[in-house]
Amino acid sequence: MSPLQPSSGRPGRFISFEGIDGAGKSSHIEALATWLRARGHEVVLTREPGGTPLAERLRELVLHVPMDPLTEALLVFAARRDHLVQHIEPALARGALVLCDRFTDASFAYQGGGRGFDLAVLNQLEQWVQSGPAGLRQPDLTVWFELPAATAAERRGAARAPDRFEAQDLAFFERVAAGYAARCAADPARFARVDASLPREAVWAQIEAQVSARPWA
Numbered sequence: 001m002s003p004l005q006p007s008s009g010r011p012g013r014f015i016s017f018e019g020i021d022g023a024g025k026s027s028h029i030e031a032l033a034t035w036l037r038a039r040g041h042e043v044v045l046t047r048e049p050g051g052t053p054l055a056e057r058l059r060e061l062v063l064h065v066p067m068d069p070l071t072e073a074l075l076v077f078a079a080r081r082d083h084l085v086q087h088i089e090p091a092l093a094r095g096a097l098v099l100c101d102r103f104t105d106a107s108f109a110y111q112g113g114g115r116g117f118d119l120a121v122l123n124q125l126e127q128w129v130q131s132g133p134a135g136l137r138q139p140d141l142t143v144w145f146e147l148p149a150a151t152a153a154e155r156r157g158a159a160r161a162p163d164r165f166e167a168q169d170l171a172f173f174e175r176v177a178a179g180y181a182a183r184c185a186a187d188p189a190r191f192a193r194v195d196a197s198l199p200r201e202a203v204w205a206q207i208e209a210q211v212s213a214r215p216w217a
Ligand SMILES: Nc1ncnc2c1ncn2[C@@H]1O[C@H](COP(=O)(O)OP(=O)(O)O)[C@@H](O)[C@H]1O
Pocket: 019, 020, 021, 022, 023, 024, 025, 026, 027, 028, 155, 156, 196, 197, 198, 199, 200, 201, 203
């Protein structure tokens, strides 16, 4: 396994957006990128699974091809490894702010919570994939869009053909939400919890307040 690149110069910062499907992440992530750019930062906007040509190909498989839970877990972490090595670590090393639509908390929430897959295996994969010279790479800040699974389902509506996750029932998304809550409880300082059930303006105000409170923003 090749080591992840060490950072140099001004430290970059890594911000992830998390929440169940329909929580409102996509509605706000570009606004945050624009807001941070206006404050003089280089911002790299990316997503998981995906963010590199290889990881985007793995995304298509994970979202649309039936597979067993271990295969699914291996593929999301394989995509993550490529994304980290090719895209995220080089951006952080040059001092950029990386804004990522989902990261490893999603694996614990969807594969661990939703699918009920073995958390010990996910912990091992996290160690393998995210370990580098500076320790375990984790987001510096995770903006967590929290809202009831039923509200998210209403928002998703029937606008487009659902993928393998969006097609799951309410109970699946309740387990996903519980998975996020467990990750937040284990590392509360990293999480900025946003009440995503409020109107858009109120959601944005919480994001702006939480990010502004970080000295590097
Ligand atoms: N605060 C909000 N109140 C009501 N509807 C919202 C709000 N935020 C987003 N939406 C709508 O909910 C749906 C899902 O939002 P989206 O940003 O795509 O969620 P995600 O990216 O988390 O899956 C979209 O139709 C969006 O317009």
